[in-house]
Amino acid sequence: MVLDVSDCYYCHMWDIRILDRMGVGMIEKLTPTHPEEFEMARANRNASPQIFLEHLDIISMLFGIFGVRFYLGFGTLLGAVRDRDYIRGDADQDLIVLERDEDRLIEMLQYPYFSNSGLHLARCHGKWLISLTKDNQYTDIYIFRPDRDNYRCCDYTIEKWRLDRPETINFKGHEFLIPAQPESYLERIYGDWRTPAIAHAKEC
Numbered sequence: 001m002v003l004d005v006s007d008c009y010y011c012h013m014w015d016i017r018i019l020d021r022m023g024v025g026m027i028e029k030l031t032p033t034h035p036e037e038f039e040m041a042r043a044n045r046n047a048s049p050q051i052f053l054e055h056l057d058i059i060s061m062l063f064g065i066f067g068v069r070f071y072l073g074f075g076t077l078l079g080a081v082r083d084r085d086y087i088r089g090d091a092d093q094d095l096i097v098l099e100r101d102e103d104r105l106i107e108m109l110q111y112p113y114f115s116n117s118g119l120h121l122a123r124c125h126g127k128w129l130i131s132l133t134k135d136n137q138y139t140d141i142y143i144f145r146p147d148r149d150n151y152r153c154c155d156y157t158i159e160k161w162r163l164d165r166p167e168t169i170n171f172k173g174h175e176f177l178i179p180a181q182p183e184s185y186l187e188r189i190y191g192d193w194r195t196p197a198i199a200h201a202k203e204c
Contacts, residue, residue, distance in 0.1 A: 027106060027143060028127045037133040038122035042091065044136050049086040052076075052093045053172055055132070055139045058117045059095070060174065066108040071096040071166060071177045073142060078193055080171040081182050087196075092131075093139040098151065098163060102143055128154050158185065 032038070063070055072080050074094035079087040086093075097105055108114055109121055122138060123131035127145075131138045144151035144158065151158050162179035169178050179185045186193040 026127050027102065027124055027130055030106065030109065030121065030124045030130070032121050032123055034120035034122045034133060036122075037120055037136075038131050038138060041122070041131075041133050041136050041138040044091070047089075047091055047137050048135075051135045051137045052086055052139070055093060055119070055134055055137065056172075056174075058119055058134075059132070059139065062108055062113050062117060062119075063105075065113060066104045068097060068101045068104045068108065069177065070101075070141070071163060071179060072169070072171065073179075074189075077178055077182060078186055078190065080169050080176070080178065081186060082194060082196075084171065092137070095139060095141045096153075096158075096163070097141055097143055099143060099145040105141070105143075156189070 059070070062068075071077075072094070073096040075087050075090050075092075076094045079085055079090065114121075119132045119134045121130060122133040123129070125131075128143055130141050130143075132141065133139075142153045142156075144153045144156075144163070146152075146160070147157065149160055151160055151163055158179060162181065162185060165180050166177045167180050167182065168175045169182075183193075190197075
């Protein structure tokens with residue numbers, strides 16, 4: 001989802017056409033700025049779908065500014081496809097970014113767009129995952145890297161064709177990218193995904 005940022009408040013702070021490439025490294029070199037917020041958000045048992053949606057709105061805008069392509073993933077994808085909503089009781093929100101956009105993602109985290117948004121970098125898990133917090137809730141962003149015919153993140157794989165030729169879904173009034181043929185993908189990772197379960201394990 002790439003937004004038109006011509007009238008965006010953040011764009012008046014920097015001219016995105018002349019952003020210098022910073023040559024920054026991989027995400028494992030990042031240092032979380034608010035690590036204490038992740039533990040607090042993780043312990044939150046009353047996550048609000050409205051706050052997740054606020055996260056998603058901000059992320060959509062920032063990623064659009066920096067040209068970072070993202071997809072709904074894991075439980076967020078499951079809820080979007082099955083329920084057209086967030087899964088009740090889900091503790092986090094899950095997004096997927098490909099390695100080819102990793103430099104842009106890191107660049108975004110270092111510019112005022114990000115710090116002024118209210119989102120904080122609260123966790124970095126090796127080269128696979130970062131967590132952003134706001135209002136005592138967190139969004140996980142998984143970095144999937146090429147691995148032969150798949151993309152891989154931790155122990156999770158997804159066929160390249162699903163993300164190279166994605167579909168879109170209308171979720172909460174906005175269009176988002178999702179893996180192609182999401183039903184068969186959900187079946188592969190969750191089994192009987194149409195029947196709500198108490199929890200779906202997902203950790204690196």
